[in-house]
Amino acid sequence: MKVSLFEQVPYRYLPAGFEDQYSSAVTPPYHIVDPARVQESLYSAYAELMHGARAGFDGIVTTEHSQSSYDMSPNPTLLAYAVAAAAQAEGLDIAVTILGRSLGKTREPLKIAEEYALLDCVTGGRLIAGFPVGLSYDANLNAALPAIETRERAREHRELILKAWSAREPFPWNGRFEKYGQVNIWPRPIQQPHPPVWIPGTGSPGTMRDILRNDFGFVYLSWDGPKLVGREVFDRYWNLAEEMGRDRNPYRLAFVQVAAVAETDERAEKEYAEHLMALYHGGLGAIPGTAMAVPGYAEPAAIEAMVRAGGPAGMLGRMKTATFKDIVDTQVAIVGSPATVADQIEAFVREYRVGNLLIMLQNGSMPRDLTEKNISLFAEQVLPRLRPIWDDEGWVNHWWPKAQGTARAVAGSAAAAPAGTPREEGRA
Amino acid sequence: MKANAVRDEAVDVWDGRLRLHVKVAGDGPPLVFFHPLAGLAWDPFLDQLAARHTVYAPQHPGTSPGDPRAIDQVQTFWELLLCYEELLRALGLDRPAAVGQSYGGMVAADLAANFPRLFSRLVLLSPAGLWRDDAPIPLMEMVAGPPEDLPKYLFAHPESAAAQAAQAPPADPALIPAAIAQQAWNIGCTTKFAWPIADHGLGRRLHRVAVPTLVAWGRQDALIPVAYAADFGRSIAGSQVEVIDDCGHVLQADQPEALWTVVGKFLAG
Numbered sequence: 001m002k003v004s005l006f007e008q009v010p011y012r013y014l015p016a017g018f019e020d021q022y023s024s025a026v027t028p029p030y031h032i033v034d035p036a037r038v039q040e041s042l043y044s045a046y047a048e049l050m051h052g053a054r055a056g057f058d059g060i061v062t063t064e065h066s067q068s069s070y071d072m073s074p075n076p077t078l079l080a081y082a083v084a085a086a087a088q089a090e091g092l093d094i095a096v097t098i099l100g101r102s103l104g105k106t107r108e109p110l111k112i113a114e115e116y117a118l119l120d121c122v123t124g125g126r127l128i129a130g131f132p133v134g135l136s137y138d139a140n141l142n143a144a145l146p147a148i149e150t151r152e153r154a155r156e157h158r159e160l161i162l163k164a165w166s167a168r169e170p171f172p173w174n175g176r177f178e179k180y181g182q183v184n185i186w187p188r189p190i191q192q193p194h195p196p197v198w199i200p201g202t203g204s205p206g207t208m209r210d211i212l213r214n215d216f217g218f219v220y221l222s223w224d225g226p227k228l229v230g231r232e233v234f235d236r237y238w239n240l241a242e243e244m245g246r247d248r249n250p251y252r253l254a255f256v257q258v259a260a261v262a263e264t265d266e267r268a269e270k271e272y273a274e275h276l277m278a279l280y281h282g283g284l285g286a287i288p289g290t291a292m293a294v295p296g297y298a299e300p301a302a303i304e305a306m307v308r309a310g311g312p313a314g315m316l317g318r319m320k321t322a323t324f325k326d327i328v329d330t331q332v333a334i335v336g337s338p339a340t341v342a343d344q345i346e347a348f349v350r351e352y353r354v355g356n357l358l359i360m361l362q363n364g365s366m367p368r369d370l371t372e373k374n375i376s377l378f379a380e381q382v383l384p385r386l387r388p389i390w391d392d393e394g395w396v397n398h399w400w401p402k403a404q405g406t407a408r409a410v411a412g413s414a415a416a417a418p419a420g421t422p423r424e425e426g427r428a
Numbered sequence: 429m430k431a432n433a434v435r436d437e438a439v440d441v442w443d444g445r446l447r448l449h450v451k452v453a454g455d456g457p458p459l460v461f462f463h464p465l466a467g468l469a470w471d472p473f474l475d476q477l478a479a480r481h482t483v484y485a486p487q488h489p490g491t492s493p494g495d496p497r498a499i500d501q502v503q504t505f506w507e508l509l510l511c512y513e514e515l516l517r518a519l520g521l522d523r524p525a526a527v528g529q530s531y532g533g534m535v536a537a538d539l540a541a542n543f544p545r546l547f548s549r550l551v552l553l554s555p556a557g558l559w560r561d562d563a564p565i566p567l568m569e570m571v572a573g574p575p576e577d578l579p580k581y582l583f584a585h586p587e588s589a590a591a592q593a594a595q596a597p598p599a600d601p602a603l604i605p606a607a608i609a610q611q612a613w614n615i616g617c618t619t620k621f622a623w624p625i626a627d628h629g630l631g632r633r634l635h636r637v638a639v640p641t642l643v644a645w646g647r648q649d650a651l652i653p654v655a656y657a658a659d660f661g662r663s664i665a666g667s668q669v670e671v672i673d674d675c676g677h678v679l680q681a682d683q684p685e686a687l688w689t690v691v692g693k694f695l696a697g
Binding site for chain 2: 290
């Protein structure tokens with residue numbers, strides 16, 4: 001399987017009690033930050049992703065949120081470009097996943113087409129294009145677009161971007177939301193007709209059907225807790241795949257998992273618990289529920305089902321008051337010794353047929369030295385157990401980039417590259 | 429006041445693509461009521477109107493239970509106005525009076541500006557539709573904020589019986605989830621044309637309103653500040669502006685008698 005390192009870019013120094021006073025999205029007050037610590041938080045994300053690339057991860061992943069204290073990454077292609085270019089200079093052969101620019105939020109879909117295409121070009125065809133609809137607060141409050149049109153906008157934008165990437169001649173676009181006379185972007189992706197497309201979703205059947213119909217990859221996130229919702233969501237996915245005549249290729253499914261590794265289980269809890277809870281309490285837990293579903297974002301039937309169930313599925317609605325035990329019991333985060341973490345991940349990966357794993361190793365207030373330890377331990381002692389998991393079934397990972405040549409070749413003379421052999425396996 | 433029997437009428441408009449549901453009650457000269465953001469709720473104020481008029485209260489596209497995707501047939505605010513204009517013709521209404529409240533006030537005012545001979549009289553109850561930087565309208569804060577904050581935007585006296593009745597969930601607890609979902613969707617449908625700022629340029633065409641107009645506002649309105657009352661008054665020639673004291677955004681909840689005094693008199697005149 002493929003394992004990528006995924007980082008959001010939180011401000012790591014939120015004051016104690018932040019979540020009691022403020023929301024972490026839309027309205028978190030900027031005057032509470034120390035600009036030098038913003039710089040450090042931003043640089044650490046870059047440095048840690050590079051650390052992961054050097055440590056042997058198959059790829060790096062970035063994503064987008066605006067007006068947020070838990071992810072200061074309003075344009076994920078910027079961070080991804082920096083890491084991609086530096087990794088290339090070092091001859092590190094990594095895939096780059098943007099998970100991604102939000103299609104329901106953007107007012108300039110062709111900018112996304114251009115930026116993604118540029119990244120695919122500079123990496124020699126190593127881009128995975130994430131196409132999320134976007135969170136309600138981001139699309140409907142930050143970007144202030146009518147909630148009821150979010151999905152329709154995202155659909156049109158995806159169609160436009162895919163066409164812009166592969167159309168040979170300039171074309172006009174008379175859409176409901178966008179109108180252009182001559183679409184003709186430069187550059188276009190090396191991977192034709194388009195890089196692998198991954199769509200993050202919360203598990204609704206409609207989204208899954210759309211993904212399977214188009215042969216895209218489905219990405220699910222561990223925020224809800226795999227122990228609570230994994231069975232339902234993944235069974236639904238594979239049952240729909242069968243119903244729609246798709247094979248059981250595990251690479252159709254990507255999963256985002258938070259993990260923290262130390263020498264022993266006890267030490268892991270001691271070192272990481274406080275920093276992880278800063279994410280759950282002060283980050284995800286501090287997004288008001290009403291901002292996650294601005295009226296019109298979800299259909300009446302979905303809202304009614306959620307009200308009947310007493311809130312959102314899994315842990316997401318309970319993050320603010322969750323205990324560390326809640327988090328690890330439900331596997332929102334997998335925390336422990338290398339053996340504990342590898343055992344738990346391997347078990348659910350096999351059970352749910354996950355082929356592409358996106359691991360989050362920096363979370364909340366976790367400082368850079370501890371994060372880099374986490375990355376190193378994961379790469380040295382967990383990753384080797386995960387990588388061969390699907391080899392015996394012989395599937396081809398059609399949802400992984402079809403790179404042209406090695407990173408070193410793309411980098412030209414590679415004079416600056418340090419000693420070491422770039423990994424080249426698995427570039428199907 | 430005795431409650432009127434309210435019946436439902438379905439009318440196909442927009443080349444057959446959109447079925448609009450209209451609540452109809454009362455007897456007398458026709459009056460059209462355009463409901464606010466959260467959808468149509470038949471309240472004692474509508475009963476008062478129905479005691480003298482045949483009241484036609486259309487439900488905004490998408491807000492009729494069982495037909496949520498009807499909203500997809502209406503792409504822009506301009507199309508919404510055209511659909512309503514088609515509706516009034518299909519109902520055979522000859523220059524009805526119009527009453528529009530809040531979001532519905534914006535709809536009624538813009539219909540009157542677009543079609544100067546559509547109505548005979550116009551009543552605007554704390555209407556949306558204008559914007560001034562010195563009096564921002566906290567629509568986004570209200571719609572995306574915690575539900576428990578809602579009353580503070582809407583009522584000067586949230587604890588009054590009328591305000592409580594306006595906020596009351598269904599008596600049968602089993603119906604509450606569907607009611608919450610319906611209200612959220614209703615707001616999703618109306619905010620399609622009012623987000624994040626309900627300003628479609630109405631201020632540039634209000635001068636076209638050519639019928640007797642009453643503008644009524646609550647002095648303590650915490651959603652659309654009373655400062656806008658004078659703007660409507662100035663823009664619509666010959667209009668009458670009534671500001672009601674000790675009154676919030678939902679006038680008929682906070683000051684039902686004072687409201688009926690000015691509205692009843694205006695409509696009778």
